Each structure stands twice: as C-alpha cells, then as structure tokens.
Amino acid sequence: MSVELIGVLLLGIGYLALLFGCGTAVERGWVPASVTRHPMVYTLALGVYASAWAIYGSVELAAHAGFGYLAYYLGAAGTFLLAPVLLVPIQRITRTYQLASLADLFAFRFRSRWAGTLVTLISLVAVLPLLGIQVQTLSDAIHWLTGSPYSSSAALLFCGLIAVFAVVFGARPNHSRQDPLISILAFESLIKLFTMLCLGAVALWLVFDGPQDLQRWLEGPGLPAQQATPQLEAAQWRTLLLLFFASALMMPHLFHITFAENLSRHTLLQASWALPLFLLLMALPVPLIWWAAQSVNNEIPVAAYAVYMMSEHWWVKALAFIAGLAAASGTMIMISLALSGMVLNHIVLVARPPEARSDLYGWLLWLRRALVVGVIVSGWLFYEGVGRHHDLANLGMTSFVGMAQCLPGMLALLYWPGANRKGMVVGLIAGVAVWLWGLWLPLIFSLPTPPLPFTHLSPSDAPSWYTVTLLSLATNIVLLIVISLFTRISEGERSAAEACSVDAVIRSKRLPLEAATAADFSIHLAQAIGDEAAQREVSRALSALKLTPQERRPYALRRLRDRIQANLSGLMGPSVARDIVDRYLPYRHDDAPVTDDIHFVESRLEAYRSRLTGLARELDGLRRHHRQTLAYLPVGLCVFGDDKELLMWNQALSQLSGISGESVIGSRCDSLPAPWPDLLGNVLLATHTPLYKQAVTLHGKDYFLTLHKAELSGHDSRGGSVILVEDHTEMKWLEDELVHAARLASIGQLAAGVAHEIGNPITGISSLAQNLRYDTQDPALLETADQIQQLTQRVTKIVNSLVGFAHGGRHAGPPPDSPVALTTISEDALHLIHLARSGEDVTLTNACPDGIVVRGDAQRLTQVMVNLLSNARDACMPDGQVVITAGREAGSAWWRVSDNGQGIDPRVRDHLFEPFTTTKPAGEGTGLGLSLAYQIISEHQGRIEVASPPPHESRGTAITLWLPLYQQDDQQPHAQDSDC
C-alpha cells in the first residue's frame, strides 16, 4: 500500500470521523436546537441533490455539451421554483397520510399494494446506476490521486463506513427525531459548496490570472477548443431539462429528504429560492474548472476528473477529493435509507405481513438496517460488475430516464383525478419496458443500442438517452390517458384521488366504528401487531390528537383511526397499514345514513385558510362569517346530522349548559351529558315544535327551555336538524309574578269595594250616634255616643286611606301640585301598614316635624311611603326600628325611611328600581313596590337616594325621597283627602 493511498484513506476516514462527531454532537444536544432545526439547515440538507455527478459528472457534461451541463442544476431549480404548485401539494398529502416514499404515494393514490411494489422495483433498478456513480467516483478519485490498483477496495472500505454511518444516524427507532441526519447532510452541503467555490477560485485566480485573463483565454487560445465542443440540440436540451426536473422530484433519496424528513411548508417555500441559489453557486465553478484544466493540459483523458489536472497543488486535489466524498457519502446514505424503507414496506412486508409479536419495532429496525447495508453493497457490486466499464454520463442518464417513468403517474396523481390504477400500471410498465430495452439492458451487457420503433422520427445522430426518453415517456403517457379514459375507476381510488388532487379538501364520511371507545382500539389492534406495539401506537395517536382513552365520540374515534393508519403507514407503508386498519378497526356498516364529516371538512378548511386565494378565499371568508354568526348567536343553537351526530354547539348553548363545544362536537345525541339526550332527543323525534318551557335542572338550578327545530333539507343539503334552545326561565318567573301581582290587584280592588260598602253603614252608625247625643242627657250614654263617633271616625279614616291607596296607582295627567304635609302622609301610611298582621314586633316611628309641605298627590305619596315602610319592616329583625324623618334643604324637602335591618342584597342593588326585582320568596313580594315608588317620585319631579348601609351605620338602609317644596302662595296644606 502506497504512502499516497494511506494519505487518501486517512483523509477520507478523517472526514467521515468529522461527520460522525458532527452527528454525535447534534444527537447529544451539544448543538442548540435553534441551529439544528433552523429552516436553513433543512434547505442545505436538500443540497444532497448535488451528488458526485455535480462534482465530476457535470464537468464531463460541460466538456461534451457546453452549457448543457446546466440542465442538471436548472432542472432541479425548476422543481423547487415550482414548490407552491408542485411540492407543497405533495407535502400536504405525504404529511397527512405519513407517506415516506414515492412508492407509498403511488400505493396510496392508486389503492394498490402492487403499484407500490412496482414503483419500488423500478426505483431499485433505476437508482443502481446512480449509486454506482457514487462508488465509481470514489474509486476513480482515489486512483487519480494515488495511482493505486487498490482503489476499488478502498472504495469498498468507504462504502462500509458510509453504511455504518447510515445505520447509526439514519436507520433509527421509528419515532426518534432525525435531527442528526439532517444536520449532517446540511454540513456536507456546506462542505461541497465551500470546496467547489474554492476550486472555482483556484481555477479563476490561480490557474488563470483573474476574470479578464479567463476572458482573454476564451477569446484567444481557448476559442478553438470551445468551438469544438458539441452543442446540444434545443430539443435534447429540453429533454435533459425535463429529466433533471423529474429526477429532483422522483429520485428516492430526494423524495425522502423533501417529504419524509418533516420539513415544514415554510421551509419548503424558503427552499424554492434558497436551493436554486445553492445550485447556482455549485454550478458556477464547473466551467471554470474545465477551462482551467484545458488551459494547462493539451489533452484530458477523462473529462469528469479534469479537476485533478488543473493544478499540481496537493491541497487542490485534496479539496476535489473531499468534495467528491461529501457528495457521494450524502447521496449514498440517503439513497440507502430511502430504498431500504421502500423495499421493507412494499416488498418485504407485502410478502410477509407483520405478525403480532412483542418486538415488532426492533424487528422492523433490524430489517431496515440490513436493507441499508444491502443497498450500499449492491451499489458497490453494480460498480464492480457494470459501472467501471461506463462513463458517468452514460450511467447517470440511464438512471435519470428510468426514474422519469414515474413522472406521468405523479402528475396524474396531483392534477388528474380521472387517472386510474390500470392506466398508471400499464403506462408505467410500457415506459419502463422501453427504458429497460433501450438503455438499461445495453448498459448491463455493454451492448449497442437496440432498434426501437419510431426512432426514424428523431435525428439519426441523436443520443440513445434522448430517443429512449421520448419514446418511453410518450408510450407511458398515451397508455395512461387512454386506459384511464376507457376503464372504470374504483370507489377507493376515487376517494384517494380526491384526497391527492391539488384543490382537494378531504371529505371523509361519517361512518360509525366497531370499536366503541379509544381503549378498544388497543385490544383490536393487538391482534395484528401485538400488545406492546398496539398500546404504543394508540397512545401515540391519542397524544397527538389530545384525546383520552375514555373517548367515545364517533368523530374523535374516526380521527383516531385515521391517525393510527397514518402512523402505521410511516412504520410499514400505506398498503400494510390500510390492510391492518381495515381489518382490525373496521367501520360498522349499518342502515344509518352516510354523510360528509362536516366538522372535519371545516377543520381542514381552517388549516388551509392561509393558502386560499381569489374566489376561494372570498368564499371561505363568507363561510367564516356565517359560521361566526351561528357561533355567536345569542340564542343556544346545535346542529345534528341525520345519524344524530352533533355537528355544532354554539357559545350561547355552551354558556347555558356549561358544556364546551369542543368536548361534545362529534358525539351522538344519546351520549351527551344529562339532561341533554332526553331533551334534544325529544325535539329530534317531535313532529311539531316548538316544545315550550321544558323544565330541566342544569348545574343545580331549575331552567325552563323552549326548543325549536328545523329540518335541513333541500337539493344541496347534507341533511340533519338545527335546534334552537331559548332560555325562558326568567320569562316563566315573570309570568308567575305577573299572575301573583294580578291576584293582589284583584284583592286590592275587592278591598276598595268592600271599604266603599263599609262606608255607608259606618256613616249610618255615626249619624245614629249623633242622634243618640241629641236624644239623651244621660252622661253615660253621651260618653258612649262620643266613643261610637270616635270609633266610626277612625274606621272612616282607615277606609278612606284604603280607598285612596287603591286609587293611587291609576294616575295619568299633569304633575300633581296639591300641598301635601309630610307628617300627615307619614301618619296615614303608618295607619295602613299597621293593618298588616306581619311585622307587629317592629317599631315604626313617625319623626317628621310639622310644617314640611311638598307639592304632590297625597294618595300617591302615601302609596310610596307604604311601600317603603313595608320593605323596611320586612328587612328588620324582631324588635327592629323603622323611623320616618323629614327636613328641608336647598329649596327641596327630604323625606327619609331608615331601618336597622339586614340591608339590601348587593346582587339587586344595581337594578333595585326595575320591575319584579325582589329578594323575597316567591309569592310574598311582587317586586313592583320600588319600581312604582320610583315612577311616582319621578312624576313628582323628585328623586330617590338609597344608602345601604347608611353613612356612619354598620347595617340597615336609608331611602331618601327628595321632593319639591310647596310654595305658600297657593292652597291650604292637605289635611285629609276624601275621595271615598
């Protein structure tokens, strides 16, 4: 072994050790997560596209096709420039359904495990030449650097190290993050960029003497060589561009890094300009390197390795080697990881489905690791057996044309829901057959290009890759379209096509599941994948959806099923996952009507809102407006589907019921918390609504609810019922109070009538007593007659007060202006209040001074005072004190009722004067007294002040009435109104 070989091996191993250290640092958290998860790191990781082809193959293509080499970079740049319409929709599908590879995507869209297997086999066969290129560049670079005959063995050593690296950092337990791998790929992209820019700088400033010297060389000594460089035909260039465009989308390792490594949409959109910029910087040095090598060498035996001939400096060669090793290692790691996943999910697990075993995860992990090693070894074997006999361009074009056969299927998947499995499979097989016949088999067996049909349509000197590409893609596309148009598409495919199409909003159906609770999922799933894996998968899905194992809502269970299927898809591929879920977590097919899952569709629309544009955005805005109208409607509203699944539960109903919408939406009516199943069930069954004032108890209080129902029917309707829930509790109470008040009013009218009738016999008794006085001189009889007259006067006074009070409520007309003495009114009110039997142990005192006369209506003011005294007495404890006082102040009179009772309840203080405000038990108070007092005092142009407790008192209430004083130039003060 030569010293040079040892040096190169040490250089390569040292570089890989550096990568290993980088991965370990990220894994152990020595590098901050803010760095490793930065969008730019993900974007740089996408630089894995720049494989060894970008370092060596591009120089070879530049030598053979001039600026045609740019197709490799511009094709991929075009793919990412179209990220919003091409990559983001694919990312949406792959993230939603946990699809990690192109085979997963095809198997999901075309509802066929064989579609996934077919794509996997094509990927394997097509990617082998690309894998061979990576090994070949390593081997050739070592040979160019050392001249050693052991370069192939050295390449095998590097392949082994790369395989170990891929196993350690790539094939990891399924649920662990891939930060180390992404960071390593980003680091490698930086190394590639740095070394290529350094090599470009060497070419420009070390080999040439700057840009002007280069231009002079191009116009002078270099011109013949450049003019001798064959140029690609325009059609060939476009075909090449299309191939590289497809390869950036289809190559397994690029699909994996773009869609399976958890890149966010934002990162992907950032990559739409950042990756083309990276590729631009990578492409820039390529012609410089080629021209520099041409300027110092008359003849370059292998154009691909011109970089080793442009300078004799060892460090320039070392830079070129490191660039190649970085590119090859990154590509090999990602290809091996992507292909191992595809082979595992679409060949191994399809041939041998997983059993209910305790170590399912470990089994899958070791299987994958073995496949990773197998893929890398097969790359080395391909190089040894085939690759070393071909140039890089030949190998690369074979690979790119092969993977491009999936492009028609991919575009149909996104943009043509009418494409079906038969069309895709037949088109793909026909295209691949042309490719195998025209490129792959001649490559393997080193044969000349065999005859192909329609080749006379293209120029005779056209390269075989060009002819094969056109013929294979044309066959593929025509068969895909024709067969899809003339054959039926299955229901499953149709729904998958809807899910995959660019403008799709997934419309899942509301089907009931056999499993009744989330906990049942583990039991059912354990039959397929074992207890441990089943529990882990269910827990993981529950955790992601923030649900509990007790969850029973059909909506939540459907989401749980979807999540488990998506997670299993990431583990075993969509075909196996779908089989397991369909078999062990089946839907129940009963006679219940099947409709769209509107709540799910709405949640999807919410998630996609920022991506809507134009008319769709306007319509979405309208939808949100209508939804908010219902959500914030100040009346309780709920919506049920035809299957009695709750679709909407608005805010007012949440407040009324104390149940949040999130916790019940998606439930069946009969699984709602009591008393709603009975209440809403009755409405749903009722043929005529509304159901008035249904008595229910909610959170310990009695409520009366009126329920209205409308059936949602019509041409575009999805069916169901909308129910309005009105809280009529207060109205019911008001109605009861009104009935009570009306009863009291009737009694009052009756009492007034009785008082009036009593008046006549009392007058008769008084007259007879008067006559008795005239008819006798007996002192005893005279005293008796006096007493009878005094008593009848007292009865008359009481009756007059009663009648006056009864008439006091009916007032209409100008403001009252009679003189009213407050002390007299107070006395009348006390008379009336004493008639009541309650509160006899409360002392009522009239402390009004004489001479305070206000302008007003005596009867109505009496009514006010009676109400105030009644309230004050009721508020007092036994032996309580109620005092009436009055005085003058600033041209007005104040008239106050003070008590030492319990004071006013703070809950009613703010609406004390509103009708029906009372704290007394039902039937004992009407709640109208203070309202009436307020109204009467307002009519007297006065005001009421309430202090509870009064100033300087610890308890009690003082209600002060302010009334205008009577001007002395009018009538005499009120003494005794006699209206009876």
Added chain:
Amino acid sequence: MYVYRIMLFLVFGGYLLSPLLMDGWSNPSVAWYRPFAIWGVLISLTLWLEQKRKLDER
C-alpha cells in the same frame, strides 16, 4: 383543478426558450457568466414572491 395560468405560461415559455442559455459557450462576444446572471435574476424574483407571500399570510 387549479390552473395557474400565468405560472403555466411562464413555466412553458421559459422551458421553450431555455435553449438560449446555451448559446454563450462558444461565442466570445457573449460573457461566459450570462446564464448565471439570468439564473440569479430568476432567483431574485422567486425570493421577492416568497417575501410577498409571507406578508400576505400574516
């Protein structure tokens, strides 16, 4: 199906006209870096559109 008409027009237009990029290789009157300059303009345009999208989504 979404049809981004302007984008489709630009993509296909660019695709059909892209062979013009190759002209400079053997023509000394054309600066060798011209394809890269055009490419750079395209990247700048995409960057501008991306910034605009970010603002729209805020």
